[in-house]
Amino acid sequence: MLESPLSFFADFNEYERGLSAAMVTLSMLGMGATLTVRDFTNTLFAWKGLAAGMVAQLLLVPAWAGLMMFVLGLFPAGFGGLSMAGAVGIATGLALIAAMPGGSLSNLMTFFGNGNVALSVSLTAITTCICLVATPVVLASLITVQVPGNFEIDKSQIMLDIGLFLIVPLLVGMVVRVTVNAQQQIVFTKLAVRASLCLLALIIIGSLGAGRLQFAPYGWLGPAIVIVFCVGATYLTQFSAYACGLDERDSFAIIIEVTIKNALLALLVLTSMFPSHILAARADVDAQIIAAARDGCIFVVLFFSGIALVTGSVSVLRRRKFLASEN
Numbered sequence: 673m674l675e676s677p678l679s680f681f682a683d684f685n686e687y688e689r690g691l692s693a694a695m696v697t698l699s700m701l702g703m704g705a706t707l708t709v710r711d712f713t714n715t716l717f718a719w720k721g722l723a724a725g726m727v728a729q730l731l732l733v734p735a736w737a738g739l740m741m742f743v744l745g746l747f748p749a750g751f752g753g754l755s756m757a758g759a760v761g762i763a764t765g766l767a768l769i770a771a772m773p774g775g776s777l778s779n780l781m782t783f784f785g786n787g788n789v790a791l792s793v794s795l796t797a798i799t800t801c802i803c804l805v806a807t808p809v810v811l812a813s814l815i816t817v818q819v820p821g822n823f824e825i826d827k828s829q830i831m832l833d834i835g836l837f838l839i840v841p842l843l844v845g846m847v848v849r850v851t852v853n854a855q856q857q858i859v860f861t862k863l864a865v866r867a868s869l870c871l872l873a874l875i876i877i878g879s880l881g882a883g884r885l886q887f888a889p890y891g892w893l894g895p896a897i898v899i900v901f902c903v904g905a906t907y908l909t910q911f912s913a914y915a916c917g918l919d920e921r922d923s924f925a926i927i928i929e930v931t932i933k934n935a936l937l938a939l940l941v942l943t944s945m946f947p948s949h950i951l952a953a954r955a956d957v958d959a960q961i962i963a964a965a966r967d968g969c970i971f972v973v974l975f976f977s978g979i980a981l982v983t984g985s986v987s988v989l990r991r992r993k994f995l996a997s998e999n
Contacts, residue, residue: 696936725909730802764965787924804831807830
């Protein structure tokens with residue numbers, strides 16, 4: 673990885689927030705265009721699935737993240753190649769990813785695995801709305817105990833971002849759904865989603881070019897912690913589904929929903945948590961730790977998303993193979 677920024681990307685942080693906001697807006701427009709009011713009312717008839725998904729999403733996974741952060745703090749500095757700054761970054765990233773709702777990709781994975789798509793869509797939409805309040809609370813409770821220097825989460829800014837770039841585009845997309853024909857809706861959704869993925873690729877390239885996406889500070893322990901967190905979150909969700917007595921289709925839907933997080937939203941919230949102008953105004957040691965926390969968030973969000981995608985894909989293939997054997 674690049675240890676110093678390339679000249680072309682030296683000022684990338686000035687554009688990162690705008691790119692993240694546009695990326696999330698386009699993604700939610702595309703997702704909204706696939707939803708109807710009926711998708712929300714369907715939840716009333718699948719309240720057990722909703723309850724299991726909400727418990728896992730809002731309680732079990734954040735609690736699991738807190739436990740992993742505590743365990744991470746028990747390791748001595750340098751163990752497993754994980755530096756002190758890297759440990760702060762991994763812990764902060766776990767808190768960020770735990771606070772995220774499911775993403776639209778979870779609906780697609782549920783469809784491929786023959787899960788309950790209606791439940792998946794309803795969970796995504798409802799947890800997205802709830803995260804307007806839940807995300808700042810989870811972040812504030814987990815992150816401020818890890819990052820020094822009187823670091824505070826700007827909860828009002830995060831709520832504003834979620835409202836403007838998540839909820840509003842979602843509602844606009846739903847309006848588009850009822851005002852265009854089926855073919856136009858498909859084209860609109862594809863264009864919006866593909867454009868958001870292009871912006872995501874641009875953000876990753878920019879982070880690499882600016883020297884902000886480092887792997888050396890995390891050794892082997894950092895990625896291992898993220899993998900354990902992902903696997904643990906999957907099993908906790910499975911336990912929640914089992915406790916609620918859900919059938920296989922509903923269980924599969926909420927497992928995928930909780931595992932496949934909204935990484936696009938995480939990257940947007942990241943820009944609110946660590947505004948570039950605040951970091952630039954500080955030159956103390958705490959500022960270096962805060963910058964490490966920011967870079968750790970980027971690493972965890974991207975690495976976790978890759979692991980979650982692999983885990984979800986394996987689950988889909990296993991389920992399809994199981995269904996094929998039954999037929």
